[in-house]
Amino acid sequence: MRFGHPGAVIALLLALLLAGCAGGAREAAALTPPPMPRPRVVPPPVEDARVLTPPGLRLDWHARPTRQAVTLELDPRQETFRGTVDVELSLSEPTRALWLHASELTVSQSHFRIGDTRVSAEALPVGEDLLAFIPREPLQPGPVTLHVEYTGRAYDKEDSGVFREQDNGHWYAMTQFQPLYARRAFPCFDEPAFKIPWVLTLRVRAEDSAFANTPVRAEEAGTDGWKTVRFQTTPPLPTYLVAFAVGPFEAVDAGRAGQNGVPVRIVVPKGRAAETTWAASVTPPLLAELETWFGTPYPYPKLDVLAVPGLLGGAMEHPGLVTFGAPLVLAEPGKDTVWRQRGFAETQAHELAHQWFGNLVTPAWWDDLWLNESFADWLAFKVVKRWRPEWRGDIRRVEARGHAMREDWLVTARSIRQPIEAPGDIHSAFDGITYGKGAAVLAMFESWVGADTFQRGVRHYLQAHARGTATTEDFFQALSLAAGRDVAPVFSSFLDQPGVPLVAMTLQCPKEGAPRLALEQRRYLPLGARDAAGSRPWQVPLCVRYAVGAKEGRVCTVLTEPTGTLELTEAKGCPDWVHPNADARGYYHALLRGDGLERLTRQGGRQLTIPERLVLMADAQALLSSGELDVSQALTLVARLGEGGSDLVNSAAGVVGSVHTDLVPDALRPHRARFVRGLFGSRARSVGFVSRPGESEDLRLMRPTLMWMAATEGEDPKLRAEARRLTLRWLEDRTALPPEDAATVLQSAAVAGDAALHQRLRDAARTAATEQERGLLFGALGSFRDAALARASLELLLDAKVDTREALAILFGQLSEAHTREVAFGFLREHFDTLRERLPRDLSTWLLSGGGFFCDAEHREEVARFFGPRARDFEGGERALAQSLERVDQCIAQREALRPGLTRFLARY
Secondary structure, eight states, X not given: OBOOOOOOGGXXXXXXXXXXXXXXXXXXXXXXXXXXXXXXXEOOOSOOOTTOOOOOSSOOTTEEEEEEEEEEEOOTTSSEEEEEEEEEEEESSOBSOEEXXXXXXXXXXXXXXXXXXXXXXXXXXXXXXXXXXXXXXXXXXXXXXXXXXXXXXXXXXXXXXXXXXEETTEXXXXXXXXXXTGGGTSOBOOSTTOOXXXXXXXXXXXXXXXXXXXXXXXXXXXXXXXXXXXEOOOSSBOGGGOOXXXXXXXXXXXXXXXXXXXXXXXXXXXXXXXXXXXXHHHHHHHHHHHHHHHTSOXXXXXXXXXXXXXXXXXXXXXTTEEEEEHHHHXXXXXXXXXXXXXXXXXXXXXXXXXXXXXXXXXXXXXXXXXXXXXXXXXHHHHHHHHHOGGGOHHHHHHHHHHHHHHHHTSTTOOOSSOOOOXXXXXXXXXXXXXXXXXXHHHHHHHHHHOHHHHHHHHHHHHHHHTTSEEOHHHHHHHHHHHHTSOOHHHHHHHHSSOSOEEEEEEEEOOSSSOOEEEEEEEEOOOTTOOOTTOOOOXXXXXXXXXXXXXXXXXXXXXXOSSEEEEEOTTOSSSOSEEESSGGGOOSSXXXXXXXXXXXXXXXXXXXXXXXHHHHHHHHHHHHHHHTSSOHHHHXXXXXXXXXXXXHHHXXXXXXXXXXXXXXXXXXXXXXXXXXXXXXXXXXXXXXXXXXXXXXXXXXXXXXXXXXXXXXXXXXXXXXXXXXXXXXXXHHHOTTSSOHHHHHHHHHHHHHTOOHHHHXXXXXXXXXXXXXXXXXXXXXXXXXXOOHHHHHHHHGGGGOTTSOHHHHHXXXXXXXXXXXXXXHHHHHHHHTHHHHHHHSOXXXXXXXXXXXXXXXXXXXXXXHHHHHHHHHTTSTTHHHHHHHHHHXXXXXXXXXXXXXXXXXXXXXXX
């Protein structure tokens, strides 16, 4: 699964936060499998087995499924669906109660079959997620089949389980089962270790199409306006990878791909076939690149890429039926953007990498989720770089590493391989630590053992466990075999404890002997963070690059203790500069003591690669936040290293943006604006808000950051006036702005917008016909900084004609800005229960993050008081609240510590 995709800096915060019936009169007999021999019925005994104790987090392994057949009667226009399952089981001991996962299902009939004998059974729901099937007599060890008939619900405005969406007046039903939602579709063993073949049959209306993991085996038209679609049996799959979709979809042929000539289709809502051009062109070559890297063909017989209508974000890697939120996979001709194209390609590479990592070989339990998601992210950067070198996948890797590190700064951050002790831990595992940190750690270890060795280890791991499940220990064994040494201790030190190592380096040049670096390591902690538990030393693979005159050198080591020494054995004299993280491969922040940073930026700047410059700016932001680098040093470094293309400009903007207005005394905010204008304004004015024919792609990627920093953070009055003029023109003619420029223009205009502009935008949002247009307008309405106008924007979240999922951008846009934060938080508290009801269950958890934007003790107490009693009602809610409060603590501490230096620095402007 992949959440979100690359976007402009102005959308980054929201991307991080927001970065998922059959007719009742029909007889149940219509859903049963083909006729079976009439069974011998066993009369029920008197014994009552209801007193049995339910299992804990995991089901009992004495009953193991070996195959499951599912028949569903599903009409996307109706909320209720009907289903039948036949679960073939192997029992290892006498069984008085069989436990399966099931949620929001109503069982009408159930029994066991043992040969030609039928044993009636009672289905008892226990809690929210379990069904106990109690036979009228104990079942003996051996094979048995459980037959269940039931009804379930496919909710609209949900994005998990079986859910429904409407697009242009047509209804569609789709599935999203990861991590624990297959139980909403059918009774099952909803754990990744239970990997079995599935036989799926769908009864759908004649005008609807049906898609699933495997090709259609047979389709039979009925006389009642319905048809039965039978799919080929799947290879062994865990429940979370089973998928299907029903509705008036259209399938666009994208040719054949890979060594086996697998048929590829882009499946879209009715009438949207023309929007598939980019997806159809990108998917086959990415699949071919992955086959080359893995050394084996794509392991499934077809590849459908399905655009899910509605607002589902990201994508999901189901074998044979990869699903994407429609805005990520589709674009109207002439309205596409470079951001969306790159976002789709990178996400598609991630999902296709899963076909081997996660699908062919599946983690045995959720604590090894990193074996899915970390690998898919890491390999996506590598594959995209091979396919499109000009996109610089190595730079995207470093950017993603930086985002993960900022999440890893929290003392409440998870470890990559986190023990799973409750369902909330499973939901929490799908975060930037698993994805971004895991990918960055993999890049570091690939560099440590060597790319060829790492690839051999991965291939051996996949070959050894194909079609089955595996653990981290299995991966370590395969990689150690390829490397000829035990990699587990070094690797585990990063997998099993949270946090970022801070490695301090002091250059020493003795009169006798080689120059050396004195090394120290400890956990990086920003101001306001308190690591009560303490941290063990990591085993840190690190490489440095240095120069003595015109001669450059490189040397590596593994720092295993709190202190150590690295000799620069090949250096002929004291180095002019040392870069502490060669090629930006290491997952650590570096502190160059003495004049090391000054020497590096002054003498070595031009010799550094772009990833090496980016990692220095990330370190500067970290050291600024921990108080180990003052504001003047950090921002001077940004000015030296930030000149260049879009990647450097975006990184520089990130460092400058971290010195946000909450840290700046009110009297100095105009000074901060003048500083930002001086850094970005000249280039912004030369670039302008509107793209021009023939511009480079890099300039188009840079424009949103430059314009936002100069017009909004820099408060440039001329640029703001220009943004207003362009916005008014766009409101009259939606073709007046290129799609990739519209968001920057509208939000820049709104920041200083008045009541008249607000009314125009609000009226337009109410009547906007497309998701793209509504997204632009809601983003703009969330950018107004006048408190009264902000409140008027927020009312749209309660409007019956507005989809609250779309309008949520207003709330988080206002929470992120000091001028409107109080109004937005008051609205959130006042309407918390209503907003929760109007949002999908998974998305509603993000409401708990609404208190993490404050920077004062009074509001921190208010956040804890309001959300504390509510957090326990959400899966993973208590962790989300703890992290919000920790962010407030860090902001308070940084404000107090940085203000003196910030005051001195900004006084110059």
